Amino acid sequence: MKAKLKRIRSDWILYLMLLPGITYFIIFHVIPIINMKLAFEDYRIIGENTWAGLKHFQVLFSSPAFMDVLQNTIIISTMKIIFIFPIPIILSLLISEVRSGPFRKYVQSVSYLPHFLSWVVIAGIWISFLSPDGGFNIIRNFFQLPSLDFMTSKDHIRWVLVFSEMWRSAGWDSILYIAAIMKISPHLYEAAQLDGASTFQQMRHITLPALATTVVTVFILNLGFFMNAGFDQVFNLMNDSVISKIDILDTYVYRIGLLNGEYSYATAASLFKGAIGLVLILGTHFLSKRLTGKGVW
Amino acid sequence: MRRMSWSRTIIYTILFFVSLAVLIPLLNLLAMSLSSPDRVNxxxxxxxxxxxxxxxNYEIILSNPMILKSIGNSVFITIVGTVLNLTLTSITAYVLARTNFVGKNFVLIFLIAIMVFEPSMITEYLLVKDLGLLNTYASLIFYKAINVYYLFILMRFFQEIPESIIESxxxxxxxxxxxxxxxxxPLSKPALATLTLFYGVYHWNEYFRATIYISDPGKWPLQVVLRQFVVTQDNTTMLAGMNLSPEVLASLDFASLQSSTIVIAIIPLLLLYPLILKYFTKGTMDGGVKD
Structure with a gap:
């Protein structure tokens, strides 16, 4: 004990160096988490908040609006996993078939680019490209299909979310898979070529099996963020015509809490989302550790 | 051999179309912003x-005092924010990666807890309000002042510095x-460059916290003003504070004005893109899965 105290005293400079970072985390991270007890209280502008128990949660779970946003969140996240998740894998397989050189550099540089654009910018680009006389409708007209106003179409807006997310992230997300493919020994391919294996046979029997671990890890990690469903994206692509189809938990919290000022009720919704998210992240972390030896942290 | 080149042609063709799908919407906006207003139709x-x-379009957008101000705001927030990010992240990473002290494990567990528990946007907003930081640049500069994922990347990098150098x-x-x-x-320049880009891109693209914390339009960063134009379709702010003659006003095309604002918001990223490709790509490949 005495030795410990002595060490603490002689290492004072280390604690001093840690102080700014830890202080930051406590003020801007720990305090707002503790303050989420607001979900069990009634917010008062003046004076202490009053205890409300589970009142806000009861209102929440009996609210049809909340059930709708919960359903939207689950549908949108599921659609994204099914339709977006395989794309970077396919892309990495294709890119790996291209020998290093200008074309490969070009494809990689171009496909990574949208990842660095903000959702405000991407919304601007997509609203223009999907407008009734925008590029996508010109392609549709070429195939004798009528022009559609996608941004205000209830039937299409979820697909707009899926494809704009794909446009933004598929290229960048392929990096991990490309890195895994680059680690495969070239001897395997040489041997396969000697045996007369075609490009597609090599992909199926060498590359894909080598990618399995990475695929499982990324899939599991994605599940951990299932309840997010892409707030920034929805926030910027939403409009009054389609709100019923794409209003998700986070946009609901924003509207009810920050626009309407129902702080306690919105915090209850946040806390519910956070609790499910926590279970998912912890669950996927331990599942991933078990299956692949790699966790979230 | 013939079959090989066949599959190769298919692959190259698919990839070429993928690149077009990314580029054409971007280049179309650029073309729109540079077309003359009477022929843009x-x-x-x-x-x-x-x-x-x-x-x-660029002349009009760049002579709008509100947009000019917002570009200045964005540059200021990005530079000051990134400097703060780098200072806090690197000093914390050094202590955790290169030294041993009583309580280190506790701090590491604390950081993992920080990563797993996300505060609600409501309580974050109320905190900023209680601290009196609403309508200040500080609210944006302090938000995510240390990103735990980036902290872990930097720690991993610091750990690779040979002990012998530090020992001597x-x-x-x-x-x-x-x-x-x-x-x-000085030995960590590549890692610090990566983090500078990570944080810098984050600050430049940030709009949501500014939307909820800053109500004074004079303090908005460019992304919020841009959002006002392209998402909220607020055409009056686009021309607010400018004395344009009726003829000029009549000749304007709002879609083109919007696209030129989008291009202005992308230009800094394009200028840095070669560096981003060099450092980000490497950082992501080294970092393993989540970071």
Whole structure:
């Protein structure tokens, strides 16, 4: 004990160096988490908040609006996993078939680019490209299909979310898979070529099996963020015509809490989302550790 | 051999179309912003070359005092924010990666807890309000001042510095602060460059916190003003505070004005893109899965 105290005293400079970072985390991270007890209280502008128990949660779970946003969140996240998740894998397989050189550099540089654009910018680009006389409708007209106003179409807006997310992230997300493919020994391919294996046979029997671990890890990690469903994206692509189809938990919290000022009720919704998210992240972390030896942290 | 080249042709063709799918919407906006207002109607939604050529959209956008102010705000927030990010992240990473002290495990568990528990946007907003930081740049500069994922990337990098270099400095009598500033930081330039880009891109693109924390339009960053134009379709702010003659006003095309604002918001990223490709790509490949 005495030795410990002595060490603490002689290492004072280390604690001093840690102080700014830890202080930051406590003020801007720990305090707002503790303050989420607001979900069990009634917010008062003046004076202490009053205890409300589970009142806000009861209102929440009996609210049809909340059930709708919960359903939207689950549908949108599921659609994204099914339709977006395989794309970077396919892309990495294709890119790996291209020998290093200008074309490969070009494809990689171009496909990574949208990842660095903000959702405000991407919304601007997509609203223009999907407008009734925008590029996508010109392609549709070429195939004798009528022009559609996608941004205000209830039937299409979820697909707009899926494809704009794909446009933004598929290229960048392929990096991990490309890195895994680059680690495969070239001897395997040489041997396969000697045996007369075609490009597609090599992909199926060498590359894909080598990618399995990475695929499982990324899939599991994605599940951990299932309840997010892409707030920034929805926030910027939403409009009054389609709100019923794409209003998700986070946009609901924003509207009810920050626009309407129902702080306690919105915090209850946040806390519910956070609790499910926590279970998912912890669950996927331990599942991933078990299956692949790699966790979230 | 013939079959091989066949599959190769298919692959190259698919990838070429993928790259077009990314590029054409971007180039179309660029072409729209550079077309002359009286001919922009001729530009097809797939066109990538401007119809006529005019910089009038940029002249108007860049003479709007609100947009100029917002560009200045964005630059300020990005620079100050990134400097703060780098300072806090690197000093914390040094202590955790290169030293042993009583309580270190506790701090590491604390950081993992920080990563797993996300505060609600409501309580974050109320905190900023209680601290009196609403309507200040500080609210944006302090938000995510340390990103735990980036902290872990930097720790991993610091751990790779050979112990012998640090040991010899210690024998020469250097203290921790000196070792940190004179040895660890200079040896970590590539990692610090990566983090500068990570944080810088984040600050430049940030709009949501500014939307909820800043109500004074004079303090908005560019992304919020841009959102006002392209998402909220608020055309009056786009021309607010400018005395345009009715003829000029009549000749304007709002879609082109919007696209030139989008291009202005992308330009800094394009200028840095070669560096981003060099450092980000490497950072992501080294970092393993989540970071």
């Amino acid at each position: 001729e530009l097809s939604g797939l066109g990538i070359f401007p119809k006529g050529f005019s910089l009038i 400095a210690r024998i020469d009598g250097a203290g921790h602060f000196r070792i940190f500033t004179r040895i660890v930081l």
